[in-house]
Amino acid sequence: MQIEKFSYDNKIVRNFGIATLVWGITGMTVGLLAAIQLFWPFMNFETQYTTFGRIRPIHTNGVIFAFVGNAIFMSVYYSMQRLLKARMYSDFLSKVHFWGWQSIIVASIITLAMGFTSSHEYAEMEWPIDIAVVVVWVIFGINMFGTIIKRRERHMYVAIWFYIATFVTVAVLYIVNSVQLPVSGWKSYYIYAGVQDALVQWWYGHNAVAFFLTTPFLGMMYYFLPKMANRPIYSYKLSILHFWSLIFIYIWAGPHHLLYTALPEWVQNLGVVFSIMLIAPSWGGMINGLLTLRGAWDKVRSEPMLKFMVVALTCYGMATFEGPMLALKQVNAIAHFTDWIVAHVHVGALGWNGFMVFGILYWLIPRIYNTTLYSKKLSSIHFWLGTLGILFYAIPLYWAAVVQGLMWKEFTPEGTLKYGNFLTTVLQILPMYMMRAVGGALYLSGVIIMAFNLVKTMKQGKLIANEYAEAMSLEPTIVKERGIHRRLERKPVLFMVLALIAILIGGMVEMMPTFMISSNVPTIASVKPYTPLEIQGRDIYIREGCMGCHTQMIRPFRSETARYGEYSKAGEYVYDYTYLWGSKRTGPDLHRIGQKYPNKWHYDHMLDPTITSPGSIMPAYPWLLTQDLDYASTPGKIRALTILGVPYTTDYADKSIEEARRQADLIVKDLEANQVKTDSDKEIIALIAYLQRLGTDIKVNADTK
Amino acid sequence: MFKQITNLNGDERYLIFSLLMFLAFFIIVGIMLFRMKKDYAEQMSQMPLEEDNEINKMDTENL
Numbered sequence: 001m002q003i004e005k006f007s008y009d010n011k012i013v014r015n016f017g018i019a020t021l022v023w024g025i026t027g028m029t030v031g032l033l034a035a036i037q038l039f040w041p042f043m044n045f046e047t048q049y050t051t052f053g054r055i056r057p058i059h060t061n062g063v064i065f066a067f068v069g070n071a072i073f074m075s076v077y078y079s080m081q082r083l084l085k086a087r088m089y090s091d092f093l094s095k096v097h098f099w100g101w102q103s104i105i106v107a108s109i110i111t112l113a114m115g116f117t118s119s120h121e122y123a124e125m126e127w128p129i130d131i132a133v134v135v136v137w138v139i140f141g142i143n144m145f146g147t148i149i150k151r152r153e154r155h156m157y158v159a160i161w162f163y164i165a166t167f168v169t170v171a172v173l174y175i176v177n178s179v180q181l182p183v184s185g186w187k188s189y190y191i192y193a194g195v196q197d198a199l200v201q202w203w204y205g206h207n208a209v210a211f212f213l214t215t216p217f218l219g220m221m222y223y224f225l226p227k228m229a230n231r232p233i234y235s236y237k238l239s240i241l242h243f244w245s246l247i248f249i250y251i252w253a254g255p256h257h258l259l260y261t262a263l264p265e266w267v268q269n270l271g272v273v274f275s276i277m278l279i280a281p282s283w284g285g286m287i288n289g290l291l292t293l294r295g296a297w298d299k300v301r302s303e304p305m306l307k308f309m310v311v312a313l314t315c316y317g318m319a320t321f322e323g324p325m326l327a328l329k330q331v332n333a334i335a336h337f338t339d340w341i342v343a344h345v346h347v348g349a350l351g352w353n354g355f356m357v358f359g360i361l362y363w364l365i366p367r368i369y370n371t372t373l374y375s376k377k378l379s380s381i382h383f384w385l386g387t388l389g390i391l392f393y394a395i396p397l398y399w400a401a402v403v404q405g406l407m408w409k410e411f412t413p414e415g416t417l418k419y420g421n422f423l424t425t426v427l428q429i430l431p432m433y434m435m436r437a438v439g440g441a442l443y444l445s446g447v448i449i450m451a452f453n454l455v456k457t458m459k460q461g462k463l464i465a466n467e468y469a470e471a472m473s474l475e476p477t478i479v480k481e482r483g484i485h486r487r488l489e490r491k492p493v494l495f496m497v498l499a500l501i502a503i504l505i506g507g508m509v510e511m512m513p514t515f516m517i518s519s520n521v522p523t524i525a526s527v528k529p530y531t532p533l534e535i536q537g538r539d540i541y542i543r544e545g546c547m548g549c550h551t552q553m554i555r556p557f558r559s560e561t562a563r564y565g566e567y568s569k570a571g572e573y574v575y576d577y578t579y580l581w582g583s584k585r586t587g588p589d590l591h592r593i594g595q596k597y598p599n600k601w602h603y604d605h606m607l608d609p610t611i612t613s614p615g616s617i618m619p620a621y622p623w624l625l626t627q628d629l630d631y632a633s634t635p636g637k638i639r640a641l642t643i644l645g646v647p648y649t650t651d652y653a654d655k656s657i658e659e660a661r662r663q664a665d666l667i668v669k670d671l672e673a674n675q676v677k678t679d680s681d682k683e684i685i686a687l688i689a690y691l692q693r694l695g696t697d698i699k700v701n702a703d704t705k
Numbered sequence: 706m707f708k709q710i711t712n713l714n715g716d717e718r719y720l721i722f723s724l725l726m727f728l729a730f731f732i733i734v735g736i737m738l739f740r741m742k743k744d745y746a747e748q749m750s751q752m753p754l755e756e757d758n759e760i761n762k763m764d765t766e767n768l
Contacts, residue, residue: 007765083752157752223753232750237738244734248727266719273720277727466765485737486745502730509723 004152004473007466008081010368012094014463016074017365019102020357021451023070027062028444034059035437038586039430041617049113051619053545057124058112063349064122064212066105071357072216073097073140076163078364079223080144083160085153085471089146093139100136104129115543116186119578120201122208123177127188130178137174141167148492152471155489158239162219164492165247165499169211172503177204183640184633187539191644194573195262195521198581199255199514203507206254209345213353215247218285221313224360225292228306229299234291240485242284247499249278251506256327259336260555261581262570264521267510268329274506275327282320289313304379308359311387315351319344334409337551337585339429340401343394350390350443358382358450365454371461378453382446389443393436400432409559417562422588423613430617524571527697529646530690532634532656533663537690539637540683541580544621551582552591552694565592566698575646587618592695599667600674602688624684629664631657631681663689 037043037052044051077094081087088094108125111117117124125133144167148156156164177200180188192200222239226232233239255263255271290313293300300306322344325331335341366373373379407425410418419425488495514521530538541547554560556567568591573579597605601612606624609616638653652659664680667688671678678684 079753153752155749155752157749159753226750226753230754232747232754236746236750237741240738240741241734245731248730252723266717270720270723273724274727464764468763468765483737483741483745485741489749505726506723509719509726513719 002473003470005468005470006087007468009077009088009091009094009465010463010467011465012088012091012098013074013078013364014368015098016070016077017361017454019070019098020067020074020361021447021454023062023066023105024354024357024447025444025451027059027067028440028447030055030062031059032437032440032444035433035440037619038617039433039437041619044619046620046622048115048544048621048623051544051621053548053619054113054115054117056545056548057117057121058109060122061108061112061124062105064208065108068213068349068353068357069101071353071360072166072212072220073101074364075220075224075360076144076216078368079159079220080147080163083153083157083223084147084151085469086147086151089143089150093143093146097136097140097143100132100139104132104136107132111186114186115545117542117545118178118180118188118190119542119545119547119580120177120190120204121583122205123174123201126186127178127180127182128185130174130180134171134175134178137167137171141171145492152474154474155486156492156495157222158233158236158243159219159223160492161243161489161495161499162215162222164496165243165503166211166216166219168496168500169207169215169247169251169503172500172507173204173207173211176507177201181640181644183636187633187637189577189637189640189644192578193644194576194579195264195570196511196515197576197579198258198261198573199263199267199511201579202257203251203254203511206257207251207503209348210246210250210253213348214250217316217353217356218243218246220356220360221285221289221309224363225289225309228303228309228359228363229293229296231292231296234288234294238284238288242281242288244502245281246278246285248502248506249274249281251503252510253278253327255510256332257583258581259327259329259332260557261553262568262573264514264570267514270510272327272329276324279321279324283317286313286317286320289316304376304383305359305362307380307383308355308362308386311383312352312355312359315347315355315390319348319352322347333555333557334405335401336555337583338401338405339397339432339584340405341584343397343401346397347390347394350386350393354443354447355386358386358447361450361454365457366461368464368467369458369461370464371457374453374456374460378449382450382453385442385446385449389439389441389446392439392442394439396432396435396439400429400436403432404429408563409557411559411562417559420563422563423616426586426617427615521570521574523574524569524698527572527574529575529641529648530693531663532638532660533686533689534693535637535641535690536629536631536634536660537686537688538580540624540687541690542578544624546590547580547582549582549584549586549618551585551589553581554589554591560589564589565695568695569698572695572698575641577641577644577646590691590694594692594694594696598674599670599688599692600676602691603671603676603678603684606684606687621684624687625678625682627683628681629683629686631660634660660686 034055107129116126118126179191182188190197222233252274253271255267256275259268300310326335362379404425407419412418554564554568561567604611606621608620609618634656635653638648638656642648664685667685668680
């Protein structure tokens with residue numbers, strides 16, 4: 001054994017830190033804009049690039065993958081080097097990782113604004129970006145495992161296991177959820193349809209929360225909280241127990257996003273049971289964190305960064321209690337599709353993720369700049385602005401959700417819906433939407449103050465780019481250690497494989513039967529594939545992000561069937577490449593909108609929703625009336641869908657343009673008869689064709705019976 | 706609430722199977738923890754606190 005001298009790479013940590021600040025402010029600003037558009041639709045400036053449906057994914061991906069993502073990398077690169085007593089495996093890979101990730105973010109913002117989206121929530125980016133994400137993620141993984149392999153510390157601390165689990169699981173989730181068939185440079189179809197697609201998407205979506213917003217943050221907590229409080233974690237054994245239970249259980253809970261939908265019932269129930277069990281490991285982590293601070297509460301009172309950590313842990317506890325509650329079917333029946341879910345995720349995102357990132361930044365930046373924080377006072381102001389911001393954000397939305405959820409379900413004594421006009425229930429909650437925007441603005445202003453404070457801190461110090469360190473070199477072990485987990489903690493690859501197995505079990509048990517057993521998705525004879533024009537209209541619906549406000553899933557409740565019509569069946573979606581069930585009803589469900597209104601109604605409504613629905617907060621889509629439809633892309637799309645299994649006849653693709661034009665001419669003729677002058681080349685015609693088709697296959701069935 | 710879990714027209718086998726699997730998994734982790742030495746756990750939890758010393762504050766350029 002000999003002492004080796006080496007250095008830690010702080011520059012990469014700093015770079016990820018700056019990226020965290022930049023993208024945090026960007027992503028939150030876009031979120032604020034979206035929040036304002038919900039009561040002042042004109043704030044979308046009536047351009048397609050800033051309309052709600054397109055900026056919503058920019059906001060969600062921006063805060064999750066750009067803000068939180070960079071914060072994770074910053075924290076992992078800092079803590080891993082020190083816990084393993086080694087510099088990152090390769091400076092070059094670190095740089096490629098950093099610049100690769102930033103380029104992906106820029107490319108995502110541009111393409112999402114242009115409407116290139118696959119519509120899978122939290123994975124909207126189109127296939128070229130998906131590939132880039134996987135490549136950069138693998139580079140991160142190589143760099144991480146390289147460092148683990150050349151480490152000078154035999155045993156891996158709990159933070160490292162959380163990082164390893166994060167790495168493997170995110171890789172598996174992202175790849176499975178992104179299997180697409182490209183149609184052109186920026187358009188593709190997922191290979192799954194309908195129910196299966198929904199299951200894959202929420203298996204991914206839920207576990208993005210688990211393995212991007214939770215496990216890395218628990219790892220970060222286990223490193224930075226002891227550092228800040230200067231005492232070890234409360235219980236190391238508890239950390240092991242909650243680590244394994246958490247990663248095992250989390251993966252099963254995805255279907256709780258699809259309760260009362262057309263998903264097979266046993267899958268739904270599996271999701272419910274495992275969601276409830278999830279409280280235990282989640283609270284295990286929270287309690288372990290809070291108890292670490294026992295005896296250090298005087299420090300909490302005087303140190304804003306510890307205050308951030310305490311609120312972060314509290315919000316984690318609240319969100320992970322609320323999650324299982326929302327998974328109970330009775331609660332879900334009321335809360336689902338309302339703003340409750342939006343409030344729920346923001347308690348997690350603003351409280352748990354945001355506050356922990358702020359706490360770490362306040363601790364870390366002065367350290368690597370070998371100085372003290374520029375102003376503790378400002379960080380304290382930031383803390384209170386942020387806390388107020390969360391309260392002003394969440395409470396009005398909970399209120400809005402209860403008010404609107406109850407209004408949707410209220411019947412008159414005569415047995416008709418009391419608020420038959422959906423818009424009435426929207427207008428009722430607009431004041432709450434305004435308060436929410438105030439909350440968001442408060443939170444954002446806190447972040448801007450922090451950025452100022454940290455920039456000043458950097459200016460007054462000097463970056464220790466390569467921090468000197470020394471440690472004993474690691475000799476190969478000769479003696480066999482007692483204790484299974486102890487041995488495991490020095491075998492990173494085996495550890496990764498075990499973690500992988502733990503997370504694969506849940507996914508397989510849920511998905512295999514749904515994919516393999518045909519009885520799980522009963523087919524309906526009258527459900528036919530979309531026509532070429534309807535496919536084009538559907539792709540416009542996807543491009544404009546209509547599913548950000550509209551669902552296509554009528555649940556089997558009296559209040560829903562009375563409002564929207566017959567409830568939705570699994571067999572109705574078999575040709576839906578990608579499913580468009582949506583997750584939030586800012587506007588009414590559209591699954592049975594077909595034939596509800598004349599074509600002219602839709603034409604006027606899309607030109608300006610307030611023509612048909614005074615006071616509507618739906619954005620106007622005037623560009624659909626002037627932009628030309630890309631008819632030439634039709635055969636390619638039909639061919640791709642045929643490959644995926646839609647039963648079009650063999651030469652259908654070749655005559656699909658002709659077919660589309662024929663259908664378009666009919667709609668144009670009908671519009672003309674109603675004093676609307678347009679021509680069949682416009683995009684609006686395709687969208688109308690699609691909307692008029694929605695949900696009608698089953699209506700036909702009912703008529704003929 | 707329990708009716709949700711038991712009334713599944715024969716599909717409860719998936720659920721019971723899944724729960725049993727978790728139980729087995731949980732027991733294995735439990736045994737591992739039970740057999741873990743206390744001083745080892747102590748030593749592991751000290752890890753993040755270890756590397757703080759004066760030397761760390763230096764940039765290699767200044768050496």
